[in-house]
Amino acid sequence: MKVQIEDKEFSCFLEYEKIKKRTRLLGIQLNVDYENRVPVFIGVLNGSFLFMADLMKEVHVTAEMSFIKVSSYMGQDTSSGVVKSVIGLDIDLKGRDVIIVEDIVDTGITLSFLLDVIKKHEPASIAICTLLLKPQSLQHEIEEIAYVGFEIPNEFVVGYGLDYKGLGRNLRDIYRFVPDPTDT
Numbered sequence: 001m002k003v004q005i006e007d008k009e010f011s012c013f014l015e016y017e018k019i020k021k022r023t024r025l026l027g028i029q030l031n032v033d034y035e036n037r038v039p040v041f042i043g044v045l046n047g048s049f050l051f052m053a054d055l056m057k058e059v060h061v062t063a064e065m066s067f068i069k070v071s072s073y074m075g076q077d078t079s080s081g082v083v084k085s086v087i088g089l090d091i092d093l094k095g096r097d098v099i100i101v102e103d104i105v106d107t108g109i110t111l112s113f114l115l116d117v118i119k120k121h122e123p124a125s126i127a128i129c130t131l132l133l134k135p136q137s138l139q140h141e142i143e144e145i146a147y148v149g150f151e152i153p154n155e156f157v158v159g160y161g162l163d164y165k166g167l168g169r170n171l172r173d174i175y176r177f178v179p180d181p182t183d184t
């Protein structure tokens, strides 16, 4: 299936049923790893809202949840590399087991910045749970990335929380941008 968003055409890449299945497995892994602990899940808005909701339904350990926002991308389709600030970090993370929930890790610039900020709060542990990872795009190794839904090629994706120019976050499946072969 294809969708048109503004000037670009996207084709279906990851169906929701597949995302759901993978999310269930991530939940099982988290339930084992965080047994007898009370982790704090921090969802990075806006992109992670659907993934966070589905993931939390698979996590059965007692957990705390919060959402933060990192101002960086501003609805463009390429990384500006400019990460400004973290908004909404209102939980005391000292001594806590923190799990950052991301929609996608692309260059890793956003995450590196976020990790620096969170480490200053002296949590007991930090792990990243990201639905998508673009390994070819990652600029430096981030050892905290412990849970990955899918590794994907270096292509722009939209849907299931991810947007193109602010649009398409509500799409149930994930779509990838198909460049027009006649474009140079």
Ligand code: XMP
Pocket (backbone or CB within 6 Å): 047, 073, 079, 102, 103, 104, 105, 106, 107, 108, 109, 110, 111, 155, 156, 157, 158, 159, 162, 163, 164
């Ligand atoms: P970096 O490069 O800092 O990017 O790891 C992290 C944030 O950039 C956004 N991003 C995307 N959004 N489709 C999107 O809709 C993409 O293919 C894409 N790649 C990066 C996203 O907000 C992510 O958290």
Ligand code: MG
Pocket (backbone or CB within 6 Å): 044, 045, 046, 047, 048, 102, 103, 104
């Ligand atoms: Mg994001």
